[in-house]
Amino acid sequence: MNDPLALSARQLTALFAKRALSPVELLDAVLARIEREEPKINAFILLDREGAQKTAKASEERWRKGAPLGAADGLVATIKDNILLAGFPTRRGSKTSSDAPATEDAPASARLKEAGCVIVGKTTLPEFGWKGLCDSPLTGVTRNPWKLDRSTGGSSGGAAAAAALGLGQLHLGTDAAGSIRIPSAFCGVFGIKPAFGRVPAYSASPFSALAHIGPIARSVEDAALMLSIIGKPDARDFMAWNTPCPDYTIGLARGVAGMRIAYSPKLGLDVHVDPDIASACEKAAQTFVELGANVEVADPKLPDCRAIIDTLWKAVATFIRNGIPADQRMQCDCGFLRDAEMGAKVPTGRYIAASAERADVALAMARFHEDYDLLLTPQMPLPAIAAGHDVPPGSEMNHWIDWSPFTYPFNITQQPAASVPCGFTRDSLPIGLQIVGPSHEDARVLAAARAFENAQPFARIEAARN
Numbered sequence: 001m002n003d004p005l006a007l008s009a010r011q012l013t014a015l016f017a018k019r020a021l022s023p024v025e026l027l028d029a030v031l032a033r034i035e036r037e038e039p040k041i042n043a044f045i046l047l048d049r050e051g052a053q054k055t056a057k058a059s060e061e062r063w064r065k066g067a068p069l070g071a072a073d074g075l076v077a078t079i080k081d082n083i084l085l086a087g088f089p090t091r092r093g094s095k096t097s098s099d100a101p102a103t104e105d106a107p108a109s110a111r112l113k114e115a116g117c118v119i120v121g122k123t124t125l126p127e128f129g130w131k132g133l134c135d136s137p138l139t140g141v142t143r144n145p146w147k148l149d150r151s152t153g154g155s156s157g158g159a160a161a162a163a164a165l166g167l168g169q170l171h172l173g174t175d176a177a178g179s180i181r182i183p184s185a186f187c188g189v190f191g192i193k194p195a196f197g198r199v200p201a202y203s204a205s206p207f208s209a210l211a212h213i214g215p216i217a218r219s220v221e222d223a224a225l226m227l228s229i230i231g232k233p234d235a236r237d238f239m240a241w242n243t244p245c246p247d248y249t250i251g252l253a254r255g256v257a258g259m260r261i262a263y264s265p266k267l268g269l270d271v272h273v274d275p276d277i278a279s280a281c282e283k284a285a286q287t288f289v290e291l292g293a294n295v296e297v298a299d300p301k302l303p304d305c306r307a308i309i310d311t312l313w314k315a316v317a318t319f320i321r322n323g324i325p326a327d328q329r330m331q332c333d334c335g336f337l338r339d340a341e342m343g344a345k346v347p348t349g350r351y352i353a354a355s356a357e358r359a360d361v362a363l364a365m366a367r368f369h370e371d372y373d374l375l376l377t378p379q380m381p382l383p384a385i386a387a388g389h390d391v392p393p394g395s396e397m398n399h400w401i402d403w404s405p406f407t408y409p410f411n412i413t414q415q416p417a418a419s420v421p422c423g424f425t426r427d428s429l430p431i432g433l434q435i436v437g438p439s440h441e442d443a444r445v446l447a448a449a450r451a452f453e454n455a456q457p458f459a460r461i462e463a464a465r466n
Contacts, residue, residue: 023074073116093136123158178407185432257292314343
């Protein structure tokens with residue numbers, strides 16, 4: 001049999017059904033690879049071997065009886081460590097956080113358990129998820145599997161690194177300004193920030209209506225399966241959708257023929273895009289033409305999104321800092337503390353105004369989508385930066401948001417947006433293409449991503465190493 005960690009969710013469960021592979025054997029393969037890779041990449045803050053083995057054995061018994069809980073029973077999942085998992089602490093990358101175990105599961109964690117998923121552990125993030133990288137005072141640096149001297153990006157960096165290496169099939173991340181899409185692009189995997197509210201959140205993120213929960217996986221179909229599970233309603237999140245969650249694996253094959261798609265090389269911004277990335281994304285846009293879409297170069301005319309995100313982001317940093325006892329704050333990431341200091345100077349009126357200005361950005365994108373079914377952009381203007389740095393060494397940048405201009409506008413608008421692997425730089429670092437859909441059109445984004453994946457299969461790190 002082929003390496004089980006190279007197989008898709010559908011292939012794995014087909015083997016479970018035929019008793020050609022068991023969930024216990026799959027977990028054993030995951031744990032063996034974690035043992036080999038984790039010392040190099042540092043993607044996990046904790047592993048629950050005993051609990052995972054117990055869950056895998058229960059799944060194996062259900063498959064033996066021909067009574068699995070569903071299409072994900074026995075698949076291995078990970079949870080980002082800012083999401084509640086009963087029985088384990090939620091450290092959020094901070095030495096100042098409590099090590100007391102959570103008494104209940106977050107909605108997404110609960111849905112994965114109900115589906116029979118085997119949760120193997122919790123993945124790393126920067127302190128409180130404050131930046132698009134993955135190093136923290138608590139866990140240190142998480143490294144990019146493609147090149148260990150590079151960052152995974154973040155804040156869902158541990159999840160993306162685990163996905164790239166096949167350390168499980170389903171990886172739960174969060175995204176308030178790019179935190180699913182940045183590491184997905186840097187690590188060469190698929191990640192989708194669903195429309196806001198599709199996946200319920202509890203406890204509420206301090207980033208509030210900027211914050212989305214979503215899947216990271218090696219394939220579009222696996223992510224669609226995961227979203228179908230975690231997107232089910234939960235009364236604990238009053239802002240989440242209360243409608244039943246569709247099966248996003250249905251309709252994945254509908255393609256993009258006849259769609260009107262805009263390709264925006266720089267999102268209308270004065271930014272430098274690495275030439276390798278610009279070329280790869282232009283070729284990716286051409287692939288959509290070959291798939292039957294009508295693709296035009298067009299920029300949405302957006303208000304100043306940077307001013308909005310700066311205000312909201314730094315004010316939230318202040319809120320988080322103020323909840324930490326004063327005598328513990330010096331244990332925090334100094335960059336986080338700088339943001340908090342700046343946020344403390346934001347007038348209340350400016351914060352309220354920035355929140356209201358989000359509506360102008362959303363309206364601009366809604367009008368743009370009257371003409372275009374989808375928007376394509378480079379996901380990142382640069383490849384994975386040096387690990388342990390907030391900005392590229394030697395650059396004139398001052399803040400991580402400086403190098404991620406294509407992510408946060410779609411947290412402001414709450415639209416679905418996905419990062420799709422579309423090639424490599426000359427230094428063999430992954431490149432991502434962003435696919436943005438109109439509000440609530442997660443299925444359209446997934447179908448477009450699947451069509452692209454079929455035309456340009458995603459590279460696997462195992463092949464690059466061989």
